[in-house]
Amino acid sequence: MTPTRDDILARLDRFTHPRTGKGLVTEGVARAVSIDAGKVQVVLDVDATDAAAMQDLPARIEAALLAMSGVVAASVLLTAERSTTPPPDPRRKDGPQKVAGVARIIAVGSGKGGVGKSTVSANLALALADQGLKVGLLDADIYGPSVPMMMGSTGRPIGRENKLIPIAAHGIKVMSVGFLMEPGKALVWRGPILANAIQQLLHDVDWAPLDVLVVDLPPGTGDVQITLTQKTPIDGAIIVTTPQDVALLDARRAIDMFHQTGTPLLGLIENMSTHICAGCGLEDNVFGHGGGEAEAEAQGIAFLGALPLTRQMREASDSGTPVVRLYPDSTEAERFAEIAARLTR
Numbered sequence: 328m329t330p331t332r333d334d335i336l337a338r339l340d341r342f343t344h345p346r347t348g349k350g351l352v353t354e355g356v357a358r359a360v361s362i363d364a365g366k367v368q369v370v371l372d373v374d375a376t377d378a379a380a381m382q383d384l385p386a387r388i389e390a391a392l393l394a395m396s397g398v399v400a401a402s403v404l405l406t407a408e409r410s411t412t413p414p415p416d417p418r419r420k421d422g423p424q425k426v427a428g429v430a431r432i433i434a435v436g437s438g439k440g441g442v443g444k445s446t447v448s449a450n451l452a453l454a455l456a457d458q459g460l461k462v463g464l465l466d467a468d469i470y471g472p473s474v475p476m477m478m479g480s481t482g483r484p485i486g487r488e489n490k491l492i493p494i495a496a497h498g499i500k501v502m503s504v505g506f507l508m509e510p511g512k513a514l515v516w517r518g519p520i521l522a523n524a525i526q527q528l529l530h531d532v533d534w535a536p537l538d539v540l541v542v543d544l545p546p547g548t549g550d551v552q553i554t555l556t557q558k559t560p561i562d563g564a565i566i567v568t569t570p571q572d573v574a575l576l577d578a579r580r581a582i583d584m585f586h587q588t589g590t591p592l593l594g595l596i597e598n599m600s601t602h603i604c605a606g607c608g609l610e611d612n613v614f615g616h617g618g619g620e621a622e623a624e625a626q627g628i629a630f631l632g633a634l635p636l637t638r639q640m641r642e643a644s645d646s647g648t649p650v651v652r653l654y655p656d657s658t659e660a661e662r663f664a665e666i667a668a669r670l671t672r
């Protein structure tokens with residue numbers, strides 16, 4: 328079996344720097360480590376003053392690498408052109424990685440579930456598409472993927488050339504963890520596997536070309552959300568909340584999380600802001616009203632708008648055609664169009 332790059336780095340790190348006593352990788356002198364079909368190449372980039380004491384290292388390291396099973400050739404080069412700033416540790420590959428062919432990623436988060444995060448994600452994605460943008464919608468809510476139902480997309484995505492093809496629905500590209508789960512069964516992946524699965528839904532799906540990818544995050548502030556925001560540069564996050572105090576408290580935590588991970592906050596949307604009765608048109612502030620706007624102001628983030636609680640909003644989602652498409656002339660659709668316009672100007 329061919330060793331991985333990590334195996335090579337681990338082996339290299341067992342050789343210590345003669346001056347500092349630290350491993351060569353930890354010390355940052357092992358550069359340009361590559362492995363290709365069992366051929367390993369390493370450059371040791373050292374301070375000129377250390378070079379003499381390290382003359383015999385390349386031969387010793389080459390011998391050690393050749394002793395690893397699967398290594399057919401090893402070449403270790405010692406150079407002394409090191410600049411004063413140490414290079415990053417090559418084992419670190421967790422820096423943010425852009426999604427190829429996707430111009431902008433907008434994440435939709437909430438402090439808790441059931442506040443309408445998926446409803447907002449789906450309708451906002453469609454309202455952005457109505458502006459002439461190429462839009463994708465990624466349902467990363469492992470706890471309750473609801474985008475397949477809301478977008479009326481069943482079916483299983485097929486693969487082509489190592490990439491999954493997203494499902495086309497209502498003019499946008501859709502991918503959901505729900506497509507990859509057995510219907511009716513909860514996902515049992517945990518921790519790193521889960522975070523990894525979501526990375527795959529970003530990087531191993533044929534999204535390109537997209538002007539904007541809307542990501543429906545799981546509710547709350549757990550590992551999955553944090554890993555996602557750290558591993559992929561998110562251009563902006565939107566927080567969805569209801570006017571209720573408890574939802575606002577949770578929203579505050581979500582806002583904190585985005586601040587801490589350095590994700591720009593595009594603003595807050597208050598959902599279920601007021602109930603408009605389908606029968607008589609009466610407005611009723613079921614969950615209180617205006618809390619979202621006050622909270623946005625208190626947190627110093629933009630207030631993107633309030634969405635009413637209406638029967639047709641829910642019915643549209645349940646029918647597989649979100650309100651923006653099913654009732655394009657409705658107040659709800661108008662609100663989404665306004666929010667989409669704010670996000671693109």
Ligand SMILES: Nc1ncnc2c1ncn2[C@@H]1O[C@H](COP(=O)(O)OP(=O)(O)O)[C@@H](O)[C@H]1O
Pocket residue numbers: 437439440441442443444445446447471473598599634635636637638640641642644645
């Ligand atoms: N403004 C609204 N008016 C009426 N029903 C709504 C509204 N927003 C969400 N819903 C309904 O509330 C439920 C939860 O919404 P959902 O978007 O799935 O929340 P989340 O993704 O935050 O868990 C769904 O049945 C949805 O149709």
Ligand SMILES: [Mg+2]
Pocket residue numbers: 444445446468471472473
């Ligand atoms: Mg949801």
